[in-house]
């Protein structure tokens with residue numbers, strides 16, 4: 001431990017820029033790494049030094065542990081920031097970094113190991129009073145046992161892979177008739193996807209909201225939470241819109257969930273930035289889901305409502321300093337949204353699009369922040385995550401932040417590839433979203449049915465965004481057609497005011 005004077009950023013795109021900027025502000029020298037096609041990227045130009053670490057495919061470059069550590073040593077860096085994705089939650093990497101005497105700006109390998117396995121995480125938190133979804137905390141391979149568990153829990157149940165994350169290897173089972181085949185499939189899927197066929201069973205929560213808490217721990221065992229982010233607007237486990245604070249938490253519930261989040265961190269002696277994920281059900285009961293041991297994509301919304309720089313905090317903690325404030329000092333101020341701008345076509349099943357950013361002009365002005373990593377003329381490559389930028393809005397109230405977001409979406413100019421900007425417009429103009437009346441099924445419930453309402457030939461002829469725009473216009477006069485399950489009253493609507 002000790003003062004950090006030079007940081008290698010083992011990442012690319014917007015998050016590399018995000019980390020480099022804070023380093024620059026702190027007077028810390030910076031080292032970038034890049035793959036062959038990334039030679040001209042913003043992070044390469046912005047850093048004090050930059051080194052090529054290999055060809056396009058991630059496994060030979062951004063995932064190449066030996067190469068990255070070699071560059072860190074050669075350039076005399078004293079710490080490595082992994083960003084998110086790539087090596088950020090790889091315990092072997094953080095161990096290797098520390099073994100050669102460098103500082104890993106992130107949690108210990110021990111914390112990464114525990115939280116990387118859902119059963120290990122359940123076991124660690126079992127010593128604390130943290131609400132868990134009813135279910136079992138051991139691997140299940142026996143069919144008779146699976147049936148017995150399912151009958152005790154009641155259908156539907158969910159089979160989950162212990163090694164899984166982000167929804168991979170999950171299977172919903174509605175009745176006893178299909179449980180045997182679903183168990184077989186879940187096990188073989190888990191084995192081939194993660195090299196570990198352990199699966200376990202939980203009661204299935206049908207309409208959860210996804211609420212996560214930002215926590216920080218220091219190396220002396222002090223903890224704080226920086227409130228929640230609501231991330232229910234996602235498709236296929238890929239988040240699209242996030243906000244802070246959540247529209248549905250009361251002060252009392254926020255306090256209880258925050259304390260539970262800190263206990264989750266405590267259970268694995270966590271230090272650094274971490275995120276504790278919960279599901280919130282229709283009765284406002286919450287359940288611990290998993291902990292992510294990295295700085296998350298959506299961290300800017302937390303920065304806006306707290307006024308903190310989370311990367312700066314990460315660096316101070318990595319240097320061995322205490323968290324410089326107490327829980328009581330923390331207050332939520334205003335409301336923030338983030339829209340992830342992906343190079344994906346919302347009118348074509350969100351298929352990734354690649355190509356040159358022929359036009360690229362980001363919005364700005366009061367209440368708008370754009371975290372991006374590319375400029376006009378650059379290519380969005382098929383090799384990596386299709387995230388182009390994060391459009392972030394901030395206002396005194398939720399309504400104000402929504403207005404600013406819609407203004408900024410209109411102002412954004414991207415030509416050359418399809419993006420999720422029109423989808424963002426759809427979400428931020430949607431009555432249910434504006435009312436805070438949504439859960440993790442929002443996209444499936446509203447967006448896909450809305451596309452079916454557009455005649456097929458018309459859809460093929462027209463430019464994607466034009467179709468969506470015209471539908472959005474139409475929607476305003478046919479607002480009752482939107483929902484497919486509007487027969488049931490929504491619990492969220494009542495609570496949000």
Ligand code: MV4
Nearest residue numbers: 133158165166167202203204205206210289440
């Ligand atoms: C669940 C669930 C319902 N019941 N567990 C999805 C990703 C992984 N982190 C856990 N996930 C879920 N676990 C039980 N017992 C529903 C989901 C889920 C979900 C959770 C958070 C955010 C979005 C989601 C989308 C679909 C399913």
